[in-house]
Amino acid sequence: MKSPAPDEHRLIELAKCDPTSFGELYERYVGRIYSYVYYRTGNEHDAEDLTARVFFRALKRLPSYSDRGLPFSAWLYRIAHNLVANWHRDQGRRKIVPLDEYVVNGIQSEAPEYAAESREEQEFLLDIIRQLPAERQQLLILKFVEHMSNAEIGAVLNRSEGAIKSLYHRTLLTLRDDLERRTGRPLPPPNGH
Amino acid sequence: MKETEVTELVNRHTEALIGGRDDSRELLAAHAGPQEKVIGELLDVAGRVKSALRPIAPRAAFVGELKHKLMREARAEVERRTGARQNWILLAAGLGGIVYAIGVLAVGIRSATWLFGVIALILGWKKRQPAVRVVQP
Numbered sequence: 001m002k003s004p005a006p007d008e009h010r011l012i013e014l015a016k017c018d019p020t021s022f023g024e025l026y027e028r029y030v031g032r033i034y035s036y037v038y039y040r041t042g043n044e045h046d047a048e049d050l051t052a053r054v055f056f057r058a059l060k061r062l063p064s065y066s067d068r069g070l071p072f073s074a075w076l077y078r079i080a081h082n083l084v085a086n087w088h089r090d091q092g093r094r095k096i097v098p099l100d101e102y103v104v105n106g107i108q109s110e111a112p113e114y115a116a117e118s119r120e121e122q123e124f125l126l127d128i129i130r131q132l133p134a135e136r137q138q139l140l141i142l143k144f145v146e147h148m149s150n151a152e153i154g155a156v157l158n159r160s161e162g163a164i165k166s167l168y169h170r171t172l173l174t175l176r177d178d179l180e181r182r183t184g185r186p187l188p189p190p191n192g193h
Numbered sequence: 194m195k196e197t198e199v200t201e202l203v204n205r206h207t208e209a210l211i212g213g214r215d216d217s218r219e220l221l222a223a224h225a226g227p228q229e230k231v232i233g234e235l236l237d238v239a240g241r242v243k244s245a246l247r248p249i250a251p252r253a254a255f256v257g258e259l260k261h262k263l264m265r266e267a268r269a270e271v272e273r274r275t276g277a278r279q280n281w282i283l284l285a286a287g288l289g290g291i292v293y294a295i296g297v298l299a300v301g302i303r304s305a306t307w308l309f310g311v312i313a314l315i316l317g318w319k320k321r322q323p324a325v326r327v328v329q330p
Contacts, residue, residue, distance in 0.1 A: 019268075020264060022263060129242070147211055149208075168200075175238045
């Protein structure tokens with residue numbers, strides 16, 4: 001388990017005494033938190049709103065932050081997770097459309113050679129991911145978008161590394177079953193990605 | 194192959210995948226057997242998820258605007274803290290002043306009591322001395 005790096009630890013202590021030093025921490029994590037919130041909410045507007053709330057809350061609660069051997073990002077992700085959970089409770093539903101917008105826009109801009117068929121396939125998969133329980137969605141986002149290790153994900157989700165590995169395995173099984181059920185055919189053999 | 198071994202295998206594969214290396218073929222070749230199909234499907238799903246979930250950057254304008262708002266809030270927080278500290282200093286100074294005044298008053302009362310006592314003692318001593326000397330026959 002990674003504790004905050006010495007440089008980061010110094011920044012945190014500095015920001016505790018002088019909140020105007022919070023800017024550097026913000027710049028370090030705004031992209032990651034936004035990405036996480038975006039995938040959880042599914043639209044840019046709410047992602048921006050919730051990202052802003054995450055950092056305002058972090059700024060307010062920073063004096064009570066204590067280093068318990070977890071990365072600072074785990075603390076931010078927990079704040080984000082709580083706010084997203086409240087948002088889902090308030091919404092009473094899960095948004096669907098904007099994630100597709102992202103996939104279409106993102107792929108067009110990043111890799112124009114992707115065919116429409118591939119985009120549709122990814123949209124289809126995102127749709128299935130969105131049907132998963134919140135914790136499993138969170139696991140996939142932290143793993144594939146944030147590139148966090150199982151230990152770091154465990155710190156955010158308050159679970160052991162072994163439990164995260166097992167949860168990931170079960171999530172893949174669920175996704176495979178959902179894909180097969182919705183396409184009505186077994187998955188084609190892997191051809192490398 | 195035990196379930197825990199499959200769990201380890203899919204996790205190792207995903208770590209490599211995230212690191213930019215797809216070792217699906219090697220893993221499948223190494224684990225040929227009754228579970229090859231299931232393992233192959235899971236590795237395929239992991240690859241699909243990786244393709245679908247990519248980091249997304251926020252708008253630069255949003256990042257700049259939010260930082261500006263946060264810094265304004267941070268400055269307000271500094272002022273609040275400074276204001277709160279000043280209030281505590283003023284409160285401490287006020288309490289100190291009251292304690293000092295009470296102390297001075299107490300010392301004054303004690304001094305006055307002592308002074309009146311001395312005066313009374315002097316007057317009492319003088320009273321015991323008759324003003325006119327009694328002449329004995």
